[in-house]
Amino acid sequence: MKIGVLGTGAAGQTLAGKFVEMGHDVMMGARSADNEKVLGFAERTGAKAGTFAEAAAFGDLVVNCTRGESSLATLSQLAPELANKTLVDVANPLDFSQGYPPHLSVSNTDSLAEQIQRALPQTFVVKSLNTVNASVMVDPSRVPGRHTVFVSGNDKRAKGHVSDLLRSLGWQSIIDLGDITTARAAEQILPLWVRLYGVLGTADFNIAVMKR
């Protein structure tokens, strides 16, 4: 599959690297085509490098790994390139401007994923993977047990595609929370993630939903 990965941080590097390993055709996009991180990634992996717009146009499926604080501004420019495509939003609207712990710049009655969906009405936005560290996203077996990843989105077919991709990464417990407004719930777990990271001393953790 042709996958566009937007963003060059830890999530972008880790996901794009894994997609290359799995045999997908990957382009990583950055603000500018001569971005050192994206050129370095392409050199190391043989993947393609481009701008955000080029990577968005390239992918049959596109993953938003830009920082939460800039995601909306970046993606709003890419409506034509992202039309009729599935966009997996793994970003979190974490605001560190007031120090630790970060708060959410949007939450409770709205979410980053909803903002993105409103800005890209012709794109099938699916929130997922935002509740775990990048290393766990691509290798859930780093955490023992049958722990959970969530999907939220308005389009069932797009959620199905994303769930297939998640299964190919090794995810076994995938819970469809509902439409894109349920991304509020997934994004509001982040404050717990941040505290657990402090308490547990490792990013290799996750939550498992257990029921009777």
Add this chain to the structure above:
Amino acid sequence: MKIGVLGTGAAGQTLAGKFVEMGHDVMMGARSADNEKVLGFAERTGAKAGTFAEAAAFGDLVVNCTRGESSLATLSQLAPELANKTLVDVANPLDFSQGYPPHLSVSNTDSLAEQIQRALPQTFVVKSLNTVNASVMVDPSRVPGRHTVFVSGNDKRAKGHVSDLLRSLGWQSIIDLGDITTARAAEQILPLWVRLYGVLGTADFNIAVMKR
């Protein structure tokens, strides 16, 4: 132990009933001493009935099971009765006034537990049990596996007492998230709880924190 339970809803009835069963000396408090629910509870269980102030004065440990929307107003009146005591806050600031799904009336940069702690500076507020249904609070074995309950509070000794009480209820995985500001994280799981309740079709569920 003498336990005061404030509130006559599902959480109050379930917790107070279990405490009676366990042999604790329990008083349930309501807005007025002639409240039907509190009188019915006392009649059924042999426990004591009283006003909020009487139950707060009675307990060596007091549990806030009032509705989140009225907790702060109720508890603010009880500063003398609650001084130098541990108050377990199991309430959630859920606001259903705009329909389903509820949003949180306080969140992100503050929490109900912090509001209560600020109103009761001489009380040791410990947030706990708010992340599960009442039936699971008192019987975690309703959900299979080693799932997790959280404690948040400024006073280590008070958190130790509450953790002892949790263990006596059968809880095995108890995570101390930190000071009372970490109650934001615990309260912000509620939107996920609400969505999971819709998806799973049962309230007998919980999350387990799993780590490498």
